[in-house]
Amino acid sequence: MCPATSRGWDTVRIILLGAPGSGKGTQAAKLAECLRAKHIASGDLFREEQAQGTELGLLAKGYMERGELVPNDVTVKMILGRMSQAKGALSCILDGFPRNQEQAAALDQALADAGGPGIDRVIYIEVSEEELVKRLGGRWTCRAHQHPYHVVNAPPKTPGICDIDGSELYQRPDDNEETARRRLQVYFDQTAPLVEHYRAQGILATVDGERTITDVGKDLVAALQ
Numbered sequence: 001m002c003p004a005t006s007r008g009w010d011t012v013r014i015i016l017l018g019a020p021g022s023g024k025g026t027q028a029a030k031l032a033e034c035l036r037a038k039h040i041a042s043g044d045l046f047r048e049e050q051a052q053g054t055e056l057g058l059l060a061k062g063y064m065e066r067g068e069l070v071p072n073d074v075t076v077k078m079i080l081g082r083m084s085q086a087k088g089a090l091s092c093i094l095d096g097f098p099r100n101q102e103q104a105a106a107l108d109q110a111l112a113d114a115g116g117p118g119i120d121r122v123i124y125i126e127v128s129e130e131e132l133v134k135r136l137g138g139r140w141t142c143r144a145h146q147h148p149y150h151v152v153n154a155p156p157k158t159p160g161i162c163d164i165d166g167s168e169l170y171q172r173p174d175d176n177e178e179t180a181r182r183r184l185q186v187y188f189d190q191t192a193p194l195v196e197h198y199r200a201q202g203i204l205a206t207v208d209g210e211r212t213i214t215d216v217g218k219d220l221v222a223a224l225q
Helices: 024-035 042-052 055-065 072-084 101-114 129-137 177-191 193-200 213-223
Strands: 013-017 037-041 091-095 121-126 139-142 148-150 204-208
Touching: 013 024, 013 193, 024 037, 024 091, 024 213, 037 042, 037 072, 042 055, 042 072, 055 072, 072 101, 101 193, 121 193, 121 213, 129 139, 129 177, 177 193, 193 204, 204 213
Parallel strands: 013 091, 013 121, 037 091, 121 204
Antiparallel strands: 139 148
16 A cells, blocks of 8 residues: 555655665655655766756766765755755655765755755665675666666566667666775765664664565555554
């Protein structure tokens, strides 16, 4: 059952935490559809800026290709701007933000300053480092609209071609093994402490990200009940 029909979750603000390769993007999209929510993914926003050739996109590109985080002031400004555009959405799901405690503090302050609701629930999708490296090494992306695939776990029907729009699949520079390991190290150093940050606030739930996509989705919904 979708939680949008019960217990006031039609106006929820959710953060999905998880390392690169944990599946949080896939799950955020599914949950957003269920809740009729605005799905705000920091990585997708940066890639939109890159595709448009904006100053922000060019700045972000270098950091992302090195597996490093885009500076906090740039990221926070971009995310808050997109959240302000999502006022018509029933709910809001943040995917890939915040990534460190400074960003979390900036988000908390901005929501408080706006006088609206804060974050209702933070869900951490937990996956072992060994499994994450395996997943990232086989990940491919649709060039036209960033639809995700994996050579083992979610292969396309036709190799190298997106099932949805027929565009070419490619491996992003930040998905090769060397960069993937660097991304994971950055995550565990800077983002993982957020788990304890939100646990202390009493709004954290943890789900096992090594189950099937369907089972993880069910666990996410259960975490909102």
